[in-house]
Amino acid sequence: MTQKNTRYGVGLMLLTTLIFASQDGISRHLADEYNVLMVVMIRYWFFAAFVIAVAARNAGGIRAAAATTQPVLQAFRGFLLAAEVCVMVVAFTLLGLVESHAIFACYPLIVAALSGPVLGERVSWRRWLAIFAGFVGMLIILQPGIRVFQPEALVALTAALMFALYALLNRLAARRDSAATSFFWTGTMGAILMTAIGIWSWENMTAPDWAWMALLCVTGAAGHFTLIKCYEVAEASAVQPFAYFQLVFASALGITVFGETVEWNTAVGAALIVCAGLFALWRERVASKRRR
Known part of the structure; x- marks a missing residue:
């Protein structure tokens, strides 16, 4: 992979984290007023329409985009991401953006821990040490035995586990399918699942909130x-460290827009998790270079 492509990939990752952080803020606002399932369902309707339109404009059309030799894997990916979105939005309403993202930041470490059993990769003792350090950071955030444990924190942790598995399945799917195919299945399968479970939770929305919903749909697809x-354009080990900027962007949004505060244990624990995650990603990159 060339340096030029790596820089392009880093730029795309920073843009992605900014988009996702903005999306999280909009999701929290809407979920405070309406049923989470309905909010996510409408977002996925637009997402599915968008991926179908993109597929129709590409060579081969929808049939080419939908073509895959691993339909079960692709369908499960789409279902899993839709479910993870619902769980994370619930976490926003229970914990706020700052603490939810502080806990969610551990997902790269979960990816590192599961890369062995899921992808057959070797996990070195240094990466296991980083995973342990991340676990310590999680304990600092949760403070078990020091304060009353927040069951709501398990919601954010569940979302992190689900997204880590989704990230691993992305890498698995990419071995045989293009980004366009994965994108198509992500949108369509998520829309099918959310329509099946969300249509029963329909609520009337105000005109301003429909505008926020429209913006949520656009950011979700983008x-x-x-x-x-x-x-697709850069190695995962080169761009993944920049995914932590979502924690920065989302925390800034939570503090400035929603009036949230950053507790000392959340800041210290999140910093430890991020450092551990960056170390694990660096070791993964070193190991990858040695293999090549």
């Missing part, structure tokens, strides 16, 4: 497209 393209 964010996932830039993320898929990011991994």
